[in-house]
Amino acid sequence: MADMRLIVAGAGGRMGRALTRVIAETPGAVLAGALEAPGSELLGKDAGVLAGLPANGVQLSADLWTLSANADGILDFTVPGATIANVAIAAQRGLVHVIGTTGLSASDEAVIKSVTSRAIVVKSGNMSLGVNLLAALVKRVAQSLDESFDIEILEMHHKSKIDAPSGTALMLGEAAAAGRKIALEERSARGRDGFTGARRSGDIGFASLRGGTVVGDHSVIFSGPHERITLAHHAEDRILFAHGALKAALWAHGKKPGFYSMADVLGLGDT
Numbered sequence: 549m550a551d552m553r554l555i556v557a558g559a560g561g562r563m564g565r566a567l568t569r570v571i572a573e574t575p576g577a578v579l580a581g582a583l584e585a586p587g588s589e590l591l592g593k594d595a596g597v598l599a600g601l602p603a604n605g606v607q608l609s610a611d612l613w614t615l616s617a618n619a620d621g622i623l624d625f626t627v628p629g630a631t632i633a634n635v636a637i638a639a640q641r642g643l644v645h646v647i648g649t650t651g652l653s654a655s656d657e658a659v660i661k662s663v664t665s666r667a668i669v670v671k672s673g674n675m676s677l678g679v680n681l682l683a684a685l686v687k688r689v690a691q692s693l694d695e696s697f698d699i700e701i702l703e704m705h706h707k708s709k710i711d712a713p714s715g716t717a718l719m720l721g722e723a724a725a726a727g728r729k730i731a732l733e734e735r736s737a738r739g740r741d742g743f744t745g746a747r748r749s750g751d752i753g754f755a756s757l758r759g760g761t762v763v764g765d766h767s768v769i770f771s772g773p774h775e776r777i778t779l780a781h782h783a784e785d786r787i788l789f790a791h792g793a794l795k796a797a798l799w800a801h802g803k804k805p806g807f808y809s810m811a812d813v814l815g816l817g818d819t
């Protein structure tokens with residue numbers, strides 16, 4: 549099969565630059581375009597140079613329709629508004645759309661699902677093997693423990709992160725809720741402040757810390773009578789997520805339209 553031609557959306561961002569570097573070193577993948585926000589001062593700059601590599605001749609553009617005329621996939625780690633705009637074009641062009649953007653609303657999620665009868669979407673709040681394994685473990689532990697164990701999810705990220713709780717924390721919350729056979733949206737406790745009253749039994753709590761350059765730390769705490777179990781993951785470099793996104797794109801190339809998760813890509817199934 550010919551090399552997969554990939555567009556990096558948000559090419560000037562932290563993940564975008566990491567993705568450009570990983571594409572350059574991945575056999576079977578080639579950078580076909582670099583997308584940035586309309587009005588960005590980075591438009592016209594060379595994607596390779598921005599990523600700390602030699603110039604590669606791919607200049608940042610805000611025109612996905614034109615870029616995608618000659619592409620097979622788009623790696624999208626941007627902001628919700630941009631991802632939703634990209635969804636329609638990716639579907640129309642038949643691209644593999646790998647979505648890592650977090651902070652999407654329920655209606656954004658519905659828009660993404662609505663195109664998957666004709667589009668190939670791989671979406672995950674975290675593209676790392678470790679976090680996807682952790683989610684499977686969290687589901688398993690939540691299945692085994694009753695409501696005498698309170699579930700709390702703690703995450704810490706760098707000071708530039710703009711959404712909370714993190715997409716990963718919500719994914720781990722979904723895993724815990726699936727293990728307990730409850731609906732997360734009915735049982736989550738977020739943003740405690742002031743006179744909150746006692747913790748409601750069966751809730752899944754979330755807490756977010758921000759500071760410095762932390763790439764991504766997540767802990768799921770099962771706090772029971774006189775004992776506590778903590779399952780945790782620490783991301784050490786965001787290149788980890790970029791490798792996961794590339795793996796997802798190459799895996800999805802040629803697949804039937806549908807909505808896929810990183811668990812599908814990694815062969816973890818519905819564990």
Ligand SMILES: NC(=O)C1=CN([C@@H]2O[C@H](COP(=O)(O)OP(=O)(O)OC[C@H]3O[C@@H](n4cnc5c(N)ncnc54)[C@H](OP(=O)(O)O)[C@@H]3O)[C@@H](O)[C@H]2O)C=CC1
Nearest residue numbers: 558560561562563584585625630648649650673674675789
């Ligand atoms: N699923 C996963 O494994 C991971 C997910 N993420 C998620 O990825 C997203 C990006 O993270 P990060 O790279 O740190 O953030 P950055 O802010 O560094 O990068 C986002 C980039 O998207 C650009 N952008 C904004 N609007 C558009 C648009 N309309 N079209 C194209 N590009 C646009 C921004 O440009 P500008 O600055 O000019 O607005 C910026 O360059 C976040 O939601 C984060 O949570 C991050 C790591 C791993």
Ligand SMILES: O=C(O)C1=N[C@H](C(=O)O)C[C@H](O)C1
Nearest residue numbers: 650673709714715716763764
């Ligand atoms: O914004 C980030 O940096 C990250 N975002 C993702 C999230 O919201 O969970 C994944 C990772 O933790 C880094």
